[in-house]
Amino acid sequence: MSVINEATDKKAILNKKNSSGISPWQIAVKKLKKNKLAMFGLFILGVLALAAIFAPLITSYDRDLINMAKIYEAPSFNHWLGTDELGRDVYTRLVYGTRISLSVGIVSTAVSVIIGVILGAVGGYLGGIVDAIIMRIVDIFMCFPFYLIAIVVAGIFGPSLLILMAIMGILSWPKIARIVRAEVLTLKHREFVEASRALGLNSRKIIFKHIIPNTMAPIIVYATLGIAQGILSEAGLSYLGLGVKQPIPSWGNMLSAAQNFSVLVSQWWLWIPPGIMVLFTVLSINFFGDGLRDALDPKIIQ
Amino acid sequence: MRKYITKRLLLMIPVLLGISIVIFSLINIAPGDPFSSMIDPNITASDKQNMLESIGYYDTLPVKYVKWLGRAAHGDLGYSIRYKEPVTDVIMRNIGNTMLLSLSALLLSVLIAVPIGVISATHKYSLFDYVITVFSFIGLSIPVFFLGMLMIKFLAFDMNLFPISGMVTVGADYSGIQKFFDLIQHMILPVTALGMINMASLMRYTRSSMLEVITQDYIRTARAKGLKERRVIYKHALKNALIPVVTVICMSMGYLLSGALLTETVFSWPGMGTLIYQAILNRDYPLVTSSTMVLAMFILFSNLLADILYAFLDPRIKFN
Amino acid sequence: MSETLIKVKNLVTSFKSSEGPIRVLDGVSFSIDKGKVLGIVGESGCGKSITSLSIMRLLPQPNGYIESGEILYNGVDLTKLSSSEMEALRGNDISMIFQEPMTALNPVFSIGSQIGEVLEVHKRLKGRERREKTIEMLKLVGIPRPDKIVDEYPHQLSGGMRQRVMIAMALSCDPKLLIADEPTTALDVTIQVQILELIKSLKDNLNTSVMFITHDLGVIAEMADEVAVMYLGRIVEYTTVDDIFENPMHPYTMGLLCARLVNVKKCDKLTCIPGMVPTLNNRPKGCAFSTRCTKCMDICKEEMPELKQIKPNHKVRCWLYS
Numbered sequence: 026m027s028v029i030n031e032a033t034d035k036k037a038i039l040n041k042k043n044s045s046g047i048s049p050w051q052i053a054v055k056k057l058k059k060n061k062l063a064m065f066g067l068f069i070l071g072v073l074a075l076a077a078i079f080a081p082l083i084t085s086y087d088r089d090l091i092n093m094a095k096i097y098e099a100p101s102f103n104h105w106l107g108t109d110e111l112g113r114d115v116y117t118r119l120v121y122g123t124r125i126s127l128s129v130g131i132v133s134t135a136v137s138v139i140i141g142v143i144l145g146a147v148g149g150y151l152g153g154i155v156d157a158i159i160m161r162i163v164d165i166f167m168c169f170p171f172y173l174i175a176i177v178v179a180g181i182f183g184p185s186l187l188i189l190m191a192i193m194g195i196l197s198w199p200k201i202a203r204i205v206r207a208e209v210l211t212l213k214h215r216e217f218v219e220a221s222r223a224l225g226l227n228s229r230k231i232i233f234k235h236i237i238p239n240t241m242a243p244i245i246v247y248a249t250l251g252i253a254q255g256i257l258s259e260a261g262l263s264y265l266g267l268g269v270k271q272p273i274p275s276w277g278n279m280l281s282a283a284q285n286f287s288v289l290v291s292q293w294w295l296w297i298p299p300g301i302m303v304l305f306t307v308l309s310i311n312f313f314g315d316g317l318r319d320a321l322d323p324k325i326i327q
Numbered sequence: 328m329r330k331y332i333t334k335r336l337l338l339m340i341p342v343l344l345g346i347s348i349v350i351f352s353l354i355n356i357a358p359g360d361p362f363s364s365m366i367d368p369n370i371t372a373s374d375k376q377n378m379l380e381s382i383g384y385y386d387t388l389p390v391k392y393v394k395w396l397g398r399a400a401h402g403d404l405g406y407s408i409r410y411k412e413p414v415t416d417v418i419m420r421n422i423g424n425t426m427l428l429s430l431s432a433l434l435l436s437v438l439i440a441v442p443i444g445v446i447s448a449t450h451k452y453s454l455f456d457y458v459i460t461v462f463s464f465i466g467l468s469i470p471v472f473f474l475g476m477l478m479i480k481f482l483a484f485d486m487n488l489f490p491i492s493g494m495v496t497v498g499a500d501y502s503g504i505q506k507f508f509d510l511i512q513h514m515i516l517p518v519t520a521l522g523m524i525n526m527a528s529l530m531r532y533t534r535s536s537m538l539e540v541i542t543q544d545y546i547r548t549a550r551a552k553g554l555k556e557r558r559v560i561y562k563h564a565l566k567n568a569l570i571p572v573v574t575v576i577c578m579s580m581g582y583l584l585s586g587a588l589l590t591e592t593v594f595s596w597p598g599m600g601t602l603i604y605q606a607i608l609n610r611d612y613p614l615v616t617s618s619t620m621v622l623a624m625f626i627l628f629s630n631l632l633a634d635i636l637y638a639f640l641d642p643r644i645k646f647n
Numbered sequence: 648m649s650e651t652l653i654k655v656k657n658l659v660t661s662f663k664s665s666e667g668p669i670r671v672l673d674g675v676s677f678s679i680d681k682g683k684v685l686g687i688v689g690e691s692g693c694g695k696s697i698t699s700l701s702i703m704r705l706l707p708q709p710n711g712y713i714e715s716g717e718i719l720y721n722g723v724d725l726t727k728l729s730s731s732e733m734e735a736l737r738g739n740d741i742s743m744i745f746q747e748p749m750t751a752l753n754p755v756f757s758i759g760s761q762i763g764e765v766l767e768v769h770k771r772l773k774g775r776e777r778r779e780k781t782i783e784m785l786k787l788v789g790i791p792r793p794d795k796i797v798d799e800y801p802h803q804l805s806g807g808m809r810q811r812v813m814i815a816m817a818l819s820c821d822p823k824l825l826i827a828d829e830p831t832t833a834l835d836v837t838i839q840v841q842i843l844e845l846i847k848s849l850k851d852n853l854n855t856s857v858m859f860i861t862h863d864l865g866v867i868a869e870m871a872d873e874v875a876v877m878y879l880g881r882i883v884e885y886t887t888v889d890d891i892f893e894n895p896m897h898p899y900t901m902g903l904l905c906a907r908l909v910n911v912k913k914c915d916k917l918t919c920i921p922g923m924v925p926t927l928n929n930r931p932k933g934c935a936f937s938t939r940c941t942k943c944m945d946i947c948k949e950e951m952p953e954l955k956q957i958k959p960n961h962k963v964r965c966w967l968y969s
Binding site: 543544545547548549550551552553554555556563566567570640641642643646 | 703736739750751752764816
């Protein structure tokens with residue numbers, strides 16, 4: 026058999042599903058559905074996403090309406106979670122805060138995944154000097170504690186939603202790059218890559234069309250968990266006053282009300298609800314992400 | 328192994344340089360004139376001109392960098408705008424407190440998380456394992472400052488079990504053993520809050536490392552030798568499982584320092600975190616950038632320590 | 648007059664699964680006399696390894712379990728022993744070596760400490776005495792510079808060396824029975840020969856019984872006194888090594904023999920047994936081999952034949968002979 030025919034056969038195998046007709050993805054989905062915690066997490070996330078999208082429909086007050094006559098009111102029938110220091114309805118702001126927290130988490134993760142996947146794959150595949158440089162940059166980034174740099178940069182450039190997403194994206198890509206690189210290194214020497222080379226594909230095509238799709242599993246898992254990390258980070262930075270600025274509500278800046286000691290002690294409805302929201306959102310993401318990791322792990326046989 | 332360590336040390340050099348370049352860029356991007364803050368504010372105007380020249384104010388950027396690097400290597404990190412004293416002095420005052428907090432949190436989390444992780448793995452799917460898993464999920468998902476706030480509100484304020492904030496009781500003049508106990512009392516809440524998250528992730532990591540080792544062939548061999556199960560788990564499995572765990576512990580210094588910033592703010596703990604936060608609000612950039620550099624160095628060395636320990640513990644690297 | 652060392656009677660081993668219990672061994676019976684070698688032959692998945700793990704009571708937990716049957720070792724039923732009683736036997740009376748030498752040794756302990764451990768636990772040897780005995784065992788299995796190797800780590804040795812170490816470890820307490828589960832499959836052919844020679848000579852010198860598991864009939868010819876051929880959890884033919892090659896009776900055995908390259912001249916072309924081994928939860932009705940047997944009759948598809956003694960020292964499970 027000529028080399029070309031051999032390689033074409035190998036390519037056919039590349040695209041083939043296994044003999045019983047179930048693709049690895051379908052197996053993973055099946056496994057995932059059995060995981061109750063993961064499904065519960067997914068359900069909560071679904072509810073939150075809907076709440077974020079349909080916020081105006083489930084809240085009755087204006088988000089930013091200041092009413093100085095009604096400040097610091099405890100929860101009541103009119104205001105389910107009371108009012109804040111400017112008389113605004115806490116429940117409404119909490120629901121709108123979902124939008125900010127979720128979108129910051131998603132966008133910053135998207136940024137870090139894109140940068141991380143490209144640099145990790147390129148470094149892992151090309152090796153040599155390129156890899157060495159990229160890895161050194163990763164090492165440098167990993168020496169800076171996240172909040173420290175985020176605080177410093179936010180402090181210098183002033184807080185804004187865009188800067189926040191950018192900082193978080195830029196500080197998180199090294200982690201993903203490392204994972205992608207490790208995966209690429211293992212895959213590099215597998216047969217189907219050699220088959221692609223035999224077919225005459227250039228490096229770029231090999232990286233994008235063949236290697237990256239096979240690294241999807243850990244990328245998806247880490248992206249999911251990265252969103253959780255993003256939400257936590259946004260909360261932290263906004264709490265310090267260096268994230269989302271008023272009047273836009275985010276769970277983080279709602280929590281910053283409790284920097285005031287009397288609020289912490291007497292007006293629990295201002296800070297405990299947003300804190301619990303962060304906890305439940307991140308928890309759900311973690312349940313789901315963990316279930317995802319187990320489902321996509323080929324070593325775990327049910 | 329010597330080759331491995333030498334290689335690691337050599338690789339550290341570009342990283343060190345990289346860190347210094349990042350810091351230097353931050354210094355120059357920050358608003359304000361970074362050079363006035365590099366010289367003692369108490370000197371005369373003519374001396375000031377000479378000083379400015381010697382520190383490179385009139386030089387080109389690369390020369391500026393080299394001169395700054397030289398001074399930094401000698402411990403001269405400039406002067407704090409707010410405190411009007413050398414940055415090095417200010418940092419020295421506060422870094423100890425942050426280290427106390429972080430290292431205690433590290434110790435606490437290791438002492439609790441590792442044994443629990445091991446037991447969780449050997450009793451997979453038991454009630455204990457299930458409870459621990461839920462607990463560690465919660466621990467991973469809660470923002471450290473929210474946890475701190477909850478602790479202050481309920482444990483310190485409502486139940487009056489612990490002091491609300493700070494490192495020492497203000498006004499009281501304790502000494503000796505009383506001072507020590509006062510310190511411990513103040514430490515309990517922040518150390519627990521900071522350590523909680525590290526504990527949760529370490530628990531899960533130990534568990535999964537242990538689980539992976541238990542399925543290895545050499546564990547089956549150990550059993551086939553007629554060794555008692557306790558010996559198989561706590562000698563054969565554990566030693567293998569702990570090697571990556573040790574490196575993770577070293578590398579968690581980065582997370583702990585990061586979390587310490589937030590924890591300190593919540594508990595008004597006088598450490599680097601509060602220092603940096605205040606410095607940013609006060610636009611005291613020399614303090615900010617130098618503190619950043621000091622912490623980054625510390626993390627760099629913890630990562631290096633992690634690699635070296637790994638080489639020591641794993642015979643596959645030690646003897647090759 | 649040879650004495651029976653170990654007698655397995657109707658061993659049934661199953662695995663718990665999400666689809667219900669799966670029977671892996673379905674009534675396996677055989678015996679091994681003192682100083683003799685029993686070869687167990689079969690394709691992957693026929694249950695040969697599970698047989699050995701059942702004897703050692705090392706079935707994968709928590710799903711593997713012995714459903715019924717007896718394993719009589721020197722009159723004692725191993726299935727009824729407590730874990731500490733089994734621990735006293737393992738490595739001491741009954742030892743086992745495995746297929747993958749590359750992963751069978753603990754990477755973080757030295758060779759000497761891993762062998763010494765067996766000596767310490769079973770024979771209470773300590774210190775210098777233990778080290779000397781360890782070095783003696785290494786010498787016995789043909790490892791050069793044993794006094795240096797004793798302090799080295801597994802990753803510093805080749806596959807063949809590691810397997811020798813495994814053998815040294817298994818034989819260090821003078822076991823009566825050695826179970827060898829495909830010990831040479833993962834090794835180069837030249838090393839295979841050395842290891843087989845080693846096992847043979849040790850067995851002769853120490854008068855150890857051996858249960859040798861393999862899929863390679865050539866190895867059986869070299870090593871075994873008696874042979875049991877397994878298919879899908881049952882023994883289908885059980886006889887002496889000479890008889891299995893000269894008078895194979897079961898169609899499966901004949902198929903295995905014909906599939907060997909050595910027989911190409913005899914059979915004109917390389918034959919192979921048509922079809923694939925059925926999975927354990929898709930057992931055929933009747934005789935397990937009926938789906939692939941060239942001599943399949945109607946009764947074969949309906950009823951499972953018993954293992955019957957057709958000639959002295961020759962048992963077959965096949966309707967052709969009952």
